[in-house]
Structures are given as structure tokens and as C-alpha cells.
Amino acid sequence: MNKIFFILFLLFYLNNVQSQDILKTFQISSNNKASSILYDKTGSSLDSLTAYLLAEDIKKITGSHPKVITEKKDAKGDLIIIGNISSPVISEFIDLSKIPEKFKSQKESYLYKIIKNPSSNGKKTFIIAGTDPRGTAFGIFELSKNLGVSPWYWWADVPVEKKKEITIDVPDFYSEEPAVEYRGIFLNDEDWGLQPWAAKTFEPETGDIGPKTYAKIFELLLRLKANTIWPAMHPSTKAFFYYPGNAEMAEKYHIVVGSSHAEPMLRNNVDEWNKDSLGSFNYISNKENVNNYWEERVKETSNLDALYTVGMRGIHDSGMEGVESTEEAAEVLSNVIKNQRNLLKKYHQEYITEIPQAFTVYKEVLELYDSGMELPEDITIIWTDDNYGYIRRLSNAAERQRSGGGGVYYHASYWGRPHDYLWLSSTHPGLIREEMMKAFHTKSKKIWILNVGDIKPAEYNIQLFMDMAYNTSDFEDPSYVTEHMQDFYTSIFGKSSGKEIADLKLKYFNLAYERKPEFMGWSQTEPTTKINTTAYTPFSWGDEVNTRMDEYSKLAEKAQSIGSTIDSNLKDAYFELVEYPVKGAAFMNKKFLYRDLAIKYSGQNRLNSKKFSQFSSNSYDSIVALTEKYNTKILNGKWNGIIDMMPRRLPVYKNPEIDLNKNYNTPLASIAVENQKDGGIEIPSFYKNDTISHFFDIYLRSEKEANWSIKKPEWIETNKTAGTLVPSQASERIDIKVNWKKWNNAGNPEDSSIDLNLNNQKLSLTLKVVSYDLKPSEKNIFIEKNNVVSIYAENFTTKHDSEIFRWKKISGLGYSNSLMQAFPFVGEPIDTMQLACQAPYLEYEIHTENAVNSAKLVLNALPTHPLTNNHSVRIGIQWNDNPIQIIDFKTYGRSEEWKQNVLRNLARKELTVNVKKGKQTLKIYMIDQGVALDFIYLKTKSLSLPYSLLPETKL
Incomplete structure (x- = not known):
């Protein structure tokens, strides 16, 4: 009896499992026929738009265009239904009470579910339902992406792989809520790309960036699961609201319209403020006209999904007009914001705390904010980078409690000092990850806006930024950036080429x-x-x-x-x-x-x-x-x-002009030895078992020929030993290295030379070999080589962390491609009087050749800014048993130090230290969270360091 029951149970179980598996699969297209797409005609306009875009995506893949319908009776065969989770069309198939409550309360989220269609014989229904219109759209475009339609199919001309049929395997799925609420781009400095292209090539009927262009931009944003636009606003472009179709297109695509830090209340001051008719843009002397100007736009946009920038700056991204001191400016700004909020209350039905408002602390506005101006706590503070990728500061402990939260305005393109970068997109993905994750962990996650310039050629960095804003959890591990890049290029170019291309682009970013x-x-x-x-x-x-x-x-x-x-x-x-x-x-x-x-x-x-x-x-x-x-x-x-x-x-x-010294006279030929000034002929020292090579050049100085030959010991190897220089081949580089096996057989000589005969001129190039008497098994022991010690911060000898704070390795960033960063990004700086007993530290063991009274210790870090206004960018340095010295990488305003830091992506500080012969110990103590160490040099002689990174001088 028990045996029969077991067999029956097993048959029931297997049949049930098989039935469940069948329900996980859905055939979108087969035999030149595609499933119909049904949307709720009483629902959002975005449902209709995305239903037709999905149909177009399916046609791109299969050649078959699905029928898009609004009545279930028109459906034949399997059916795709899209809409809001609470819409009648969806509730006919899904019991709303069985959907998790957490999911129902989420913004911009979607579910996938495959069910049998109760009114159709054995047919299936694939449901894509969102918690709001954008949630539904994200679900649709995520499906399209997984089917092979890249978000960049139009903007980067990524082709769609053709397939005869599409069958998907989708278990019930509930998406997470986006990590950042408002995620979008700022079209900026469009004068040399987006605007002339739109005006002359894509949208000549408008002669500008108009609704046709914005439609393509908004579609891209939705496919990237973004939701916000700061429109183009340079003098070359008419204001966004100049063309009524622009706002209508934003409504159609459910894109939130905001405006940049310099454009309060959705106004484009450059194009819309007419000084001749309105007077000066001065809130002190011309308050009524300014208020009326803002009121007109607030009234016009009362039904628009908008994000209002509050505050005030000058017309052309300049400081506020009419104020004479920081205190006066802060007071005026506080009054400006009060009046702007009164306008919002007047024309919006929502409570003022429910109307999205942003206050961007860009340039001098940060100083005004820090001076104590009043800012209602429901307004989101948007922090900014310094235009070169380093966020100027983030929310302190008190600011993290504000109901409006924080956000970030970040640059991937920039016009301004110390130099523009508007041509190519080369901001390092690892830097974007490092700074934006720092923002996220300090609760600046309400609004993320990326200045993308002209969109092209910033495609990958836009993708990275939006993926991170949507789901930051994947990016907790710094190494995920490499994986993300590989996924991006593989999705476009396939597995055979994708990784290779990702490696290529990573090298491109590293060099830049x-x-x-x-x-x-x-x-x-x-x-x-x-x-x-x-x-x-x-x-x-x-x-x-x-x-x-x-x-x-x-x-x-x-x-x-x-x-x-x-x-x-x-x-x-x-x-x-x-x-x-x-x-x-x-x-x-x-x-x-x-x-x-x-x-x-x-x-x-x-x-x-x-x-x-x-x-x-x-x-x-x-x-x-x-x-x-x-x-x-x-x-x-x-x-x-x-x-x-x-x-x-x-x-x-431009094509650079080059003025040359035309004095090509005797002597006929000469040499230049690596690292030598004023004609020195001493080859840099070699260090036992080191694989490095050195060089000298032989070159002509006139239009004649010169013979040369060298004599050397057998253990010294060169790429050539003799040759002839001719005008068409006027120089020869001689690479020198040591064959260590032959060197051992020769009795380990310390000194030798290379004898050069250059057109009967005899020269002797001296050469030295140095041996350190250290145990080769010791790990991360650094030695002096040719008067320099080079250390990458990640290769500490020992590390000491506390229960709360620690030094954390950040891979994939910096000159050394790996940083040591002070973590976590919460808490106050460590008391400088308690460093020796409380602070985590990194320790490095160094061995030097000679005693030097005034050597230079050179510390190199990421040129970050203080984490909050309670922090700086300090570390404590202890050389041997000497007292701890405090150094600070903090820069001020647009100082020359800051300019050089951002141009080279490096902050550098020097300390003078006394070096004894033999072992030295360097300890680096944590003080301020966020400091990111890259590499360390010790110079035992006055010499110019290279611009690029030296190899480590390890044992």
C-alpha cells in the first residue's frame, strides 16, 4: 500500500514539476509569427509607447512585427501583457493581494510572470507589470536587452542579431527598487557636437536640438533605466521650453525634467533672460521681474514631472549679481529659496515637501552654504565634483539625516580651467566607481546627474554610471568594473572579441x-x-x-x-x-x-x-x-x-609649430647615456638578479656616416656590438643588461665598463653592479636603486587595522593600478594626538645603500577632497622612530596645486627625512577617511623624478 502511494506521489510530483517548467518558458516568436502585445489603453501613455517599441525590437530580431492591441479579444495565440500591477488588464491575470507588499511599495520596479491564459486553450501569457509607468518600461527594455537589442542600438549603431524564433525561460521575477531615485544626464557644452549635428544632420526641420532629438535621447535613458534630463543650455541652443514639443516629448516618455546648477526653476537664463526688457538678473535691485520670470515657468510646468533647481547664480554660470560679501550672498540666497518655494506651493497640488527640489552647491555656492545659510531639510543637496572627477565634499553625519537627502552632479566632460576635455571620453571607470560609491555610502543617493557633453563618445561611461545608479550593490567590489566592462563589450561584439576589446579599452583608460x-x-x-x-x-x-x-x-x-x-x-x-x-x-x-x-x-x-x-x-x-x-x-x-x-x-x-636648432655641426657623432646630464658616461647601476635594462644612444650630428663598435665583458649583453650610422638611420639605441649566470661564473664583479669606438673616438662607459645582503625569502622588502626607492602602497610589509577603521585595497585605479584607501566612509577623523595607539597603519621596510641627512620622502595619492566639512585629507608619517608628522593633501579653490593635481590625477607631498645605511621603517597612519594612497618614493639624491610611474624597487 505504501509503495503504491509513493509511486502515485512521484508521478504527481514529476507531472507538477514538468508543468511548472513549461510555465517558465514562453515563445515570443516562431514560424514568422510573433505573440501579440496587449497594453491597457486606459493606462499610462508610456505603456503604449513602450509596447510599440517592444514590437519594433522583436521585429529587429525576427523580421516579424507583433500585433499591438488594447483588447484581449483581438489576441490570437500566446500573449504579452504590459501595464501597471494594479491595472484591470493585469489584475485579470494576477491577484494583487498575492504580490509581495514590499514590491508594491517600490518605485520604478517590475515583475515578470508566465501563466496559462484561462480564456485560451493551452496558450500562455507573459506579464510585464510595473509599480509605475517607468517600472513597466524598465521591465520591457530589460527584456529587449536580454533578447539582444542593445540600449545603444541607435546611438552607437549596435546591430541586432537575427533569430528565426525567440523562446525565453523566465521564472517569476520581482526587480529591486533602483538604488538612486533620480538618475540622469546633463547635455552640456553641446556647441561642437550634439547641437550642430542635430541642427544640420538629424533635425534640420528644427535647426536645433528639438523634440525629434530629445525623443531619441529619452528612449536611450529609459533603456538605460535612467529617468532624468538636464537639457542642453548653451547659447548655441534654444531653451528647452522654447520648442513646445520638447516638454511634450518628456511627458510622453515620462522623463523627469530638471535644470543645471545655474538654471533655477527650470529657466534657461542664457537664452530666456532678456536684459533689455527685464533689466539685470539681480535679486536685490530687480526682485519683482526675477520673481515674475520664475513664476511664469513654474505655472507652465505645474503638471510636468519636474525636478526644480532652487537658488540663484549669475546668467552665464557665474556668481550671484549685486552682492558684496559672502554673508550678504547667503542671506539673499536664503530669501530667494523661500520665495521660490512659495511659487511652487502656489501652482502645485502636492505638499512642498513632496515636490522634488535640488540645491546644487557648485563652485562659490558651497562657500555660501557652509557659511550658515538657511536651507529647508526637504531640499536635496547636490554635491559636485571639481569638474575633473573628484567630489568636493559629501554629507556629514548631520546632513545624512536630512529628509531631502543628498545627490551628486558629476563630470565626464568639461569646459573650463585648467583645461577642457570635450573631445574624447577618458575619465577612468575606476575613478567614477570610487567617487560615486563614496557618495552612496555617505547617503548621497537621491539624485545622480552625469555631465555627458554630447553623449557621444561617452557611451561606455554613461552605461557604467547608470548601471551603478540603478544597482550599486554589484559595484561594492572595485574589481567589478573590469567585469562590467567585459560584459558591456561582450554583449555587443560577442565572446570571441568582447574580452579582448574590454582589455584594450581598459588600457586606453589607464594611459589617459x-x-x-x-x-x-x-x-x-x-x-x-x-x-x-x-x-x-x-x-x-x-x-x-x-x-x-x-x-x-x-x-x-x-x-x-x-x-x-x-x-x-x-x-x-x-x-x-x-x-x-x-x-x-x-x-x-x-x-x-x-x-x-x-x-x-x-x-x-x-x-x-x-x-x-x-x-x-x-x-x-x-x-x-x-x-x-x-x-x-x-x-x-x-x-x-x-x-x-x-x-x-x-x-x-592644432598642428603644432616646431622650431628646431639648425646647427647640425661637428663633432660628426656623439652619445647620450640614460639618466646622465651634461654628457656623463656612467651607466646606471645594476642590482643583483634584476631583469631591468639600461641604454645609451649613438647618434649623428651631420649628413655623413659614422662607424661604431663596442667591447665588453661576456656577462654584459647588448642588442648590438657594431654598426654604421647613415643619415637615413641617424641613431642607434644600445640596450644593456646583465646575464646573471655568466656574472656569477665571472666571480661577481662589482665594476666594469663598455669600451666604445665611435669613428676612432674612444670612450669608456663605466658600469656598477650592487648586491644587497638580505634574505631573498623576505616579502615586500624595498631597496634603494640608483638613489631611488619605489613602493606601491598596496605592497606593505605589514598592516594594522582597528575594530572600526581599516586600510582597504582598491584595485583597478591609480598609477600603480591599486590604491590603499582609508575606510569606512563614516565616522569622524582620528584624533591626531592618539595616532600611535589608535590609528590603523601601513608599515613598509626599506633598505638603503648610504646614509643621507636630507633625503626626500615623496608620498603620492589620489587627489581627492575632504570627505565632509569635518574632514581633511591627512595621514600621519612616522620615519623610523622619529615623531609622527602630519601631511595634508587638501587643496584650496583653483590653486595651482589643485590644477596640477587634476591634470595629472595625482596629489604629491614631500617630507625631508634622515636616512641611515641599512634598514629603515616607514609607518603611514590613518587620520581622515577617504584618503587613497597610490605610491611612495624615497630620493637619496637631488634628481628629477619621472612623470610616469617607476617600477617597484623590490628585493
Whole structure:
């Protein structure tokens, strides 16, 4: 009896499981027929719009266009139903009481559910239901993305893989609420890309960025699960509300309309404030006109889903007019906000605390806010970065309790001092993650806005920012950025190429982190200065100039190589997302680095300096050709005007003039030895078992020939031992390294030389080998090499954390590609009087060759700003047993120190220390949370450090 019962139970169980599995699958399209799409005609207009977009997406994949209906009776076969979870169309299939209460209370969330259609014989229904219209849209576009329609199908021309049928496997799914409530972009500095492209190519009927362009932008935002726009506002563009269709399009797509930090109450002051008819934009002398100006817009937008910027600045993103002191400005600003809120109360039915309002503390407004001005707590404080990716400050403990919360306005593109970066998008993804996660953990998660410039070519960074704003949990681990990048490129270019492309783009970001392409002229703007030679040297530290050019050459060659294997239908997307930015950055670097070689070699009367001058000009020509291809050759000119290779016509973008020393006279030939000044001929020292090599150059100074040969011990290896210089090959680099096995067999000599015969001129280049008497098994022991110790912060000898605070490794960022950061981002700074007994510290063991009374300890960190107004950017330094010294990386305003920090993505401080021969101990104590250490140098001799990063000098 028990056996029979068990068999019956088993059969019932297996049948039930099979039935459940069947319900997990749904066939969207098969045999040239697609499931109908039903939406609630009484629901949101966004339901209708996204229903038709989903149908278009399915057609892109299969060629079959699903029927879009509003009546269930019109359905034949399987059915996709979309709508709000509480709509009649959805409630007919789902019992609202069985949906989790937590989910029902979430904003912008969606569910997936496959059920049998009770009114249709064995047919199924796939339900996409949102807690609000945007939630439904996000569910629809997430489905499209998973089916193979990229959010960038239009904006980056990502093709859709064709399939004969679509069957999905979807168990019941409830999405989480977005991590950040308002997530969007600011279209800015559009004068050289988005506006001329829209006006002349995409929307000539408007002659501007109008509703047709905004429709494409809003669709992209929804596909990225974003919801907010700060519209374009430069003088080249008419105000958003000038064209009625713009606001209508925002309503249609359910996009929240806000405005930038300089545009209160949805007003575009640059375009809309008429000084001739309205007077000065001055709240002290012209209050009535200013208030009327704002009231007109508040009344007009009373039914618009809007995010109101409160406060006041000048017309052209400048300081407030008519005030003479910080105190007066703060008082006026407090009154401005009171009056603005009265206008909102007058025209909105919601309580004032329910109307989204933002106060952006940009530039001088931060000083006004910190001076004690009154700000209602339901207004969201939007913190800003310094325009270069480093957030100026975040919410302190008290500000985290404000009901309005905090937000961040962040730049991925910028016009201004010390230099613009409007051409390519190269802000490091690891930096975006580090700063925005810091914001999230300090409760600045109400509003995140990214300044994207012209959208293109910032596609990946926009994707990263929006994915992080939607779901920050994935990004808790810094290494996830690499995974995210791989997922992004793999989703577009497939597994065979995706990882390779991601690795390529990561290298692109790493090189640009050291110096953005736009900054390679070593010039500045506001005021604009002439270009200069770079800080990279071809004479020392392994030849920084040629090393960087080699890295970019390999990058460009790799981009070309991958591009040649990409399927033809992917080539346009590849050019836009990968090839143009990678090659553009490579050519810009070569333009200036070849110029460096021309000028710096000319100073030595090298004959080949003229050749490098031409190479520099050729690199400029390559940028011109590359940009012409983007604008006119791909997709029959779809993007004509979207890329300008010289925005604002700054000197850095031009074909550089190069003045050369024309005195190519005797002697016929000469040499230059690495790290030597004034014709020194001592090869840098080698250190036992080190694999590093050194070099010297032999070069012509006149249009003749020169023979050369070298003699050396067998244990010294060179790439060549003899040759002839001719005008067409006017220089030769001799690389030198030690064969350590042969060195041992030779009796471990400490001194030797290389004898050079150069056109019967005999020279002797001295060479030294140094051995440290240390145990090779010891871990992370650092030694002095050629008067420098180089340490990457992650490679501490020991680490000591406390119960609350700790040093945490942040991978994938910094010159060393790994930082040590003071965590967590809560709590007050550690008392500087209690460091030795309370503060976590990193300890490093160093061994030096000689005793030096005034060596320089050089500490390098991420150029972050204080976490809150209660913090600074301090660490404590203890050298050996000496007292702890406090150093602070904090910068002030737009000081020259800050300018250099952001141009090179590095903050640097020096301390003088006394060095004894042998073992030294360095301890670095935590004081302020958020400090991120990158690398450390110790100089035992006065010398110029390289611009790029030195290898570690480990044992």
C-alpha cells in the first residue's frame, strides 16, 4: 500500500514539476509569427509607447512585427501583457493581494510572470507589470536587452542579431527598487557636437536640438533605466521650453525634467533672460521681474514631472549679481529659496515637501552654504565634483539625516580651467566607481546627474554610471568594473572579441588616467596658454617618451587588428565605440611626443630631430582623417557633425609649430647615456638578479656616416656590438643588461665598463653592479636603486587595522593600478594626538645603500577632497622612530596645486627625512577617511623624478 502511494506521489510530483517548467518558458516568436502585445489603453501613455517599441525590437530580431492591441479579444495565440500591477488588464491575470507588499511599495520596479491564459486553450501569457509607468518600461527594455537589442542600438549603431524564433525561460521575477531615485544626464557644452549635428544632420526641420532629438535621447535613458534630463543650455541652443514639443516629448516618455546648477526653476537664463526688457538678473535691485520670470515657468510646468533647481547664480554660470560679501550672498540666497518655494506651493497640488527640489552647491555656492545659510531639510543637496572627477565634499553625519537627502552632479566632460576635455571620453571607470560609491555610502543617493557633453563618445561611461545608479550593490567590489566592462563589450561584439576589446579599452583608460589626450599640450585655458613640451623625458628612466609612444602604438595596432576581424555588420559600432577613441588618443599623444623628440633631440644637435617633426605633423593629419571618417564616411553620414576634433579651437588640437636648432655641426657623432646630464658616461647601476635594462644612444650630428663598435665583458649583453650610422638611420639605441649566470661564473664583479669606438673616438662607459645582503625569502622588502626607492602602497610589509577603521585595497585605479584607501566612509577623523595607539597603519621596510641627512620622502595619492566639512585629507608619517608628522593633501579653490593635481590625477607631498645605511621603517597612519594612497618614493639624491610611474624597487 505504501509503495503504491509513493509511486502515485512521484508521478504527481514529476507531472507538477514538468508543468511548472513549461510555465517558465514562453515563445515570443516562431514560424514568422510573433505573440501579440496587449497594453491597457486606459493606462499610462508610456505603456503604449513602450509596447510599440517592444514590437519594433522583436521585429529587429525576427523580421516579424507583433500585433499591438488594447483588447484581449483581438489576441490570437500566446500573449504579452504590459501595464501597471494594479491595472484591470493585469489584475485579470494576477491577484494583487498575492504580490509581495514590499514590491508594491517600490518605485520604478517590475515583475515578470508566465501563466496559462484561462480564456485560451493551452496558450500562455507573459506579464510585464510595473509599480509605475517607468517600472513597466524598465521591465520591457530589460527584456529587449536580454533578447539582444542593445540600449545603444541607435546611438552607437549596435546591430541586432537575427533569430528565426525567440523562446525565453523566465521564472517569476520581482526587480529591486533602483538604488538612486533620480538618475540622469546633463547635455552640456553641446556647441561642437550634439547641437550642430542635430541642427544640420538629424533635425534640420528644427535647426536645433528639438523634440525629434530629445525623443531619441529619452528612449536611450529609459533603456538605460535612467529617468532624468538636464537639457542642453548653451547659447548655441534654444531653451528647452522654447520648442513646445520638447516638454511634450518628456511627458510622453515620462522623463523627469530638471535644470543645471545655474538654471533655477527650470529657466534657461542664457537664452530666456532678456536684459533689455527685464533689466539685470539681480535679486536685490530687480526682485519683482526675477520673481515674475520664475513664476511664469513654474505655472507652465505645474503638471510636468519636474525636478526644480532652487537658488540663484549669475546668467552665464557665474556668481550671484549685486552682492558684496559672502554673508550678504547667503542671506539673499536664503530669501530667494523661500520665495521660490512659495511659487511652487502656489501652482502645485502636492505638499512642498513632496515636490522634488535640488540645491546644487557648485563652485562659490558651497562657500555660501557652509557659511550658515538657511536651507529647508526637504531640499536635496547636490554635491559636485571639481569638474575633473573628484567630489568636493559629501554629507556629514548631520546632513545624512536630512529628509531631502543628498545627490551628486558629476563630470565626464568639461569646459573650463585648467583645461577642457570635450573631445574624447577618458575619465577612468575606476575613478567614477570610487567617487560615486563614496557618495552612496555617505547617503548621497537621491539624485545622480552625469555631465555627458554630447553623449557621444561617452557611451561606455554613461552605461557604467547608470548601471551603478540603478544597482550599486554589484559595484561594492572595485574589481567589478573590469567585469562590467567585459560584459558591456561582450554583449555587443560577442565572446570571441568582447574580452579582448574590454582589455584594450581598459588600457586606453589607464594611459589617459596618467594624462588625458586633451592635456598633452601642457597648456591651460582661462586664460589660454601656448602649448609646451611635455614632462615626459626621452633621456631618463628607461625613456618615458618612447615608452609611452610604444604603448599607444601597440594599442592602436591592436585596435586595428581586432577591427579587421570584426564582422562587417559590427564595424560601424566598433569604429564609434573603440577604434576612434583609441586611435584618436594614440595620434594626439604621438603628435606631442614626436614634437618632444624633435625639440629635445634638436637640443643635442641630433640629425634625426627633423624626422620627428614630420612624424608629429603626420599624427595631426591622422586625427583629421579619422574624424572625417566618423562624420562623413560611416552610415552615409548619419553622424555628420557629432565629432569635432578641436572644440573651442584650443592650441592643443592644432598642428603644432616646431622650431628646431639648425646647427647640425661637428663633432660628426656623439652619445647620450640614460639618466646622465651634461654628457656623463656612467651607466646606471645594476642590482643583483634584476631583469631591468639600461641604454645609451649613438647618434649623428651631420649628413655623413659614422662607424661604431663596442667591447665588453661576456656577462654584459647588448642588442648590438657594431654598426654604421647613415643619415637615413641617424641613431642607434644600445640596450644593456646583465646575464646573471655568466656574472656569477665571472666571480661577481662589482665594476666594469663598455669600451666604445665611435669613428676612432674612444670612450669608456663605466658600469656598477650592487648586491644587497638580505634574505631573498623576505616579502615586500624595498631597496634603494640608483638613489631611488619605489613602493606601491598596496605592497606593505605589514598592516594594522582597528575594530572600526581599516586600510582597504582598491584595485583597478591609480598609477600603480591599486590604491590603499582609508575606510569606512563614516565616522569622524582620528584624533591626531592618539595616532600611535589608535590609528590603523601601513608599515613598509626599506633598505638603503648610504646614509643621507636630507633625503626626500615623496608620498603620492589620489587627489581627492575632504570627505565632509569635518574632514581633511591627512595621514600621519612616522620615519623610523622619529615623531609622527602630519601631511595634508587638501587643496584650496583653483590653486595651482589643485590644477596640477587634476591634470595629472595625482596629489604629491614631500617630507625631508634622515636616512641611515641599512634598514629603515616607514609607518603611514590613518587620520581622515577617504584618503587613497597610490605610491611612495624615497630620493637619496637631488634628481628629477619621472612623470610616469617607476617600477617597484623590490628585493
